[in-house]
Structure formats: structure tokens, C-alpha cells
Amino acid sequence: MICASTGNTSASAAAYAARAGLTCAVLVPNGKIALGKLAQALVHGARLLQLDGSFDDCLRVARDLADTFPVTLVNSVNPFRLEGQKTAAFEIVEDLGSAPDVHCLPVGNAGNITAYWRGYVEEDTRDGAGRPRMHGFQAAGAAPIVRGSVVTRPQTIATAIRIGNPASWDFALQARDASGGGIDAVTDRQILSAYRLLAHREGVFVEPSSAASVAGLLQTRAAGLIEAGERVVCTVTGNGLKDPEWAISGAAKPVTIPATVAAAAAALDLQRS
Numbered sequence: 642m643i644c645a646s647t648g649n650t651s652a653s654a655a656a657y658a659a660r661a662g663l664t665c666a667v668l669v670p671n672g673k674i675a676l677g678k679l680a681q682a683l684v685h686g687a688r689l690l691q692l693d694g695s696f697d698d699c700l701r702v703a704r705d706l707a708d709t710f711p712v713t714l715v716n717s718v719n720p721f722r723l724e725g726q727k728t729a730a731f732e733i734v735e736d737l738g739s740a741p742d743v744h745c746l747p748v749g750n751a752g753n754i755t756a757y758w759r760g761y762v763e764e765d766t767r768d769g770a771g772r773p774r775m776h777g778f779q780a781a782g783a784a785p786i787v788r789g790s791v792v793t794r795p796q797t798i799a800t801a802i803r804i805g806n807p808a809s810w811d812f813a814l815q816a817r818d819a820s821g822g823g824i825d826a827v828t829d830r831q832i833l834s835a836y837r838l839l840a841h842r843e844g845v846f847v848e849p850s851s852a853a854s855v856a857g858l859l860q861t862r863a864a865g866l867i868e869a870g871e872r873v874v875c876t877v878t879g880n881g882l883k884d885p886e887w888a889i890s891g892a893a894k895p896v897t898i899p900a901t902v903a904a905a906a907a908a909l910d911l912q913r914s
């Protein structure tokens with residue numbers, strides 16, 4: 642099997658391939674993948690090729706290889722991928738008892754927004770679970786759907802969604818329009834601020850790309866498009882340990898002290914009661 646990836650798809654593909662005893666080839670943009678994600682693909686034994694180009698170049702090459710050689714492409718252009726991914730919406734409905742009012746999520750290759758919407762529609766058709774307004778968020782420097790044109794050199798700290806020509810572009814527009822939602826851009830500054838908010842206030846450590854959903858939620862609420870009391874689900878797509886660079890660079894330097902109670906108490910500003 643083969644995939645193009647900004648990191649997360651390759652990590653999953655490599656793990657499942659290992660379990661199934663399959664060979665997995667991974668095409669990634671050279672120097673643009675967070676270390677934790679590369680580590681996952683490598684530890685599961687994937688054949689890793691770094692291409693001098695963007696994710697979009699990787700996907701183009703992977704598609705051509707899958708058309709020409711006996712390899713299966715497992716990106717979200719594979720209909721079975723979307724069928725599997727849509728079941729995440731079933732799980733949300735099962736947990737909440739019905740669909741949320743709003744679902745916010747990051748948009749890179751646009752597989753997630755496509756798959757979740759499909760899942761909600763199916764669940765609603767089957768059981769009348771309701772349908773959320775789908776709000777997708779691209780990084781401002783990698784926002785082809787928001788701009789309405791391909792971005793040839795996408796730029797953002799949110800490496801997982803650094804994509805200039807999403808494969809499921811049309812499906813994403815359908816999800817937006819049919820659900821009465823939106824697809825908007827958030828800046829890297831907003832993403833980092835939501836990233837810190839999630840870590841500091843919620844105890845949830847995500848990778849920066851994932852925080853695009855929460856940054857977008859805050860922006861959409863501030864714009865008056867979400868009412869107080871509405872039930873909102875945010876998808877956060879990756880664990881923070883996969884891309885820890887921003888956690889470390891943004892944090893205070895650790896303090897080094899002698900190994901004594903007095904030094905520790907002083908460093909922590911503790912007073913005897």
C-alpha cells in the first residue's frame with residue numbers, strides 16, 4: 642500500500658500495514674513533517690520517501706503510482722477510507738444521543754469534513770439523529786478553499802494541514818453548503834493561542850494543526866454564528882507529542898536547583914503554614 646502524507650496518515654497507514662503484514666510506502670514532503678510522525682512511520686517499518694515538493698506533489702505521485710503499479714492508495718481519495726472514517730460521526734451520535742448543533746474541524750486534504758458529514762447524514766437518515774452545521778478551518782497560509790484557488794506554496798506552522806490543493810475539495814463544499822456551515826481561515830497566531838488554551842485550561846495536549854478547530858470555534862462564536870447553549874463538537878486530529886516543537890519553544894525554561902527541600906520551596910515560592 643502507499644500514501645502521501647503530512648504525517649498522520651502515514652503513521653496510521655504504517656501501523657495498520659505492520660499489523661496486516663503488508664508493505665507500506667509513504668511519500669512525504671521533504672523537511673516538512675513533524676519528527677514524532679516520522680518516528681511512527683519508521684518504527685512500523687514503512688518505506689519512507691521524502692520528495693522535494695509539497696504534500697500535493699506527493700499525492701500526485703502516489704496517485705500515479707497506484708494507477709500504474711500494483712499498490713493500493715490509502716489516502717482519503719480511496720472510497721473505503723471515507724467509509725471507515727465516517728464511523729467517527731456514528732460514535733459522536735452514540736455518545737451524545739443525537740448529532741451536535743455544530744461540528745468544527747481542521748481542513749487539510751478535506752477527507753475528515755467529507756467523511757464526518759457523510760456519517761451524520763447516514764445516521765440521520767437511519768435514526769433521525771439530526772445534522773450539525775459543519776464548520777471547517779484552514780490555516781490562513783494554506784487556505785485554498787477559502788480563497789477559491791489552489792495555493793502552490795502553502796505556509797503554516799500547522800504542518801498536518803499544510804495543503805494547497807485538497808483532494809476532497811468539492812465534497813467539502815457540499816458538506817459546508819448542505820449543512821449550512823462554513824469553511825474559513827484562522828491565522829497561525831490564533832492556532833497557537835487555541836493550542837495553549839487547550840493545554841492550559843482543558844488539560845488536552847494536541848498538535849498545532851488540531852487546534853485549528855478550536856481557534857475556528859472561538860472565531861465563529863465571536864462572529865455571532867454560534868448561539869449560547871448550542872452543542873459543539875471539535876475534532877482534534879493529533880496528539881501533541883507528535884509535534885512538540887511549539888510546546889517546548891513556547892514554554893518557560895526549566896529551573897535548575899540544588900537537591901534540597903529549601904531550594905525547591907524557595908523556587909516554588911512556598912511559605913510554611
Ligand SMILES: N[C@@H](CCOP(=O)(O)O)C(=O)O
Pocket residue numbers: 645646647648649650651715716717718749750751752753801802808
Ligand atoms: N493531513 C493528512 C493529509 C493526507 O490526508 P488524507 O486524509 O487524504 O490521508 C495526513 O495526515 O497526512
